[in-house]
Amino acid sequence: MSGAPVDLDNCGTTVSVGTPPERLVTLxxxxxxxxxALGLESRMAGTAYLDDAVPEKWKAAYDSVPVLSKEYPTKEKLLASRPDFLYASYASAFTDKAVGSREELRGQGIPSYVSPFGCSDKSKVAPTTWQAMWGExxxxxxxxxxxxxxxxxxRGQEQQLAQLGATAAGKGLKVLWFDSDTKTPFVGAGHGGPQLVLDAVGAANVFGDLPGGWQNVSWEKVVAADPDAVVIADADWDTAQSKIDYLQGDPVLSKLTAVQRKAFVVVPFSESTPGVLLADGAARVSAGLSRLHQGS
Incomplete structure (x- = not known):
């Protein structure tokens, strides 16, 4: 373990540490x-805010870390854990409604890092690429x-993606990535995690021409696209089964090719967003689309 001082530019903020932190809190x-994934559980003083289940490969490590809160902890709860570094995926962690601003916390001797995909200043947000994920x-x-x-x-993920590309399980398939919202469905657009995954497996994203990572669309546009398969995000706050039930129960949507064929691929929400699990999401989608090709 290196003990050299580190200075990083993070979302327009300089992050400086003199020695590796020993009491990390993830938010x-x-x-x-x-x-x-980096094996830091022994140096974690706490964690918070799950969207779905932690993968089995990290469950024992996760269970060894104190859970401070179901969502964001209060400032008092956070400070009681005596953190020496904070790490969040979204800038929403660092507001007065959550743990306080990064500036305020830095003044208390607690540096912090926000995922480059979650910067509060949208001009600082990193483009959604595999390289940017590995950069984080x-x-x-x-x-x-x-x-x-x-x-x-x-290196492992680069090899995994090369294998998925060679397999091209999504070749010739039009795919809808359905995240949430049954009134105006929130779908994977052309510049986010879903697009990277669908590109990796050789599938066409029916809303890949839309800007940004995610967009609300109309069901009329979904019907017009008539996807061959639907990738459905599964989260604690919006389960995959509830969305499948909606599609199958609607008199119009139930006639979509994908719904008629029950061509659903369920992916945990955490495997659909830019991060260390997105390559696993690509592997899961590849396996699901392969089964569809086989007619199972």
Missing amino acids: NQGATQVAL LNDVAKVFGVTERATAIQ
Whole structure:
């Protein structure tokens, strides 16, 4: 473990640490999973805010870390854990409604890092690319002096993506990525995690021409697109089964090709957003689309 001082530019804020932190608190599931992937559980003083289940491969490590809150902890609860570094996936963690501003916390001797995909200043948000995801992983690894672990994860994911590309399980398939909202469905657009996954498996995103990572669309546009398959996000706050029930119960949507064929691929929400699990999401979608091709 390296003990060299680190200075990073993070969302327009300079993050400085003199020695690797020993009492990390993660404030969103994405951040928690990066920390666990890097093997930092013994240096975690707390965690908060899950969207879905922590993968089995990290469950024992996760269970060894105190859970401070179901969502964001209060400032008092956070400070009681005596953190020396904070890491969040979204800038919403650092508001007065949550744990306080990054500036306020820095004044108390607690530096922080926000995922480059979750900056409060939209002009600072990183483009959604695999390289940017590995950049976040490497940033955190530098802070904690474990850069060799980040390098190994990146190499493994590069190999995984190469294999998925060679398999091209989505070739010839039009796919809808359905995240949430049954009134005006919130879907994967052309510049986010879903697009990266669908590109990785060779599938066409029916809303890939829309800007941003996610967009609300109309059901009329979904019907016009008539996807061959639907990837459905599964989250604690909006389960995949509730969305499948809606599609199958609607008199119009139930006639879609994908719904008639029950061509659903369920993906945990945490595997649909830019982060250390997105490559696993691509593998899951690839496996699901392969089964559809086989008619099972």
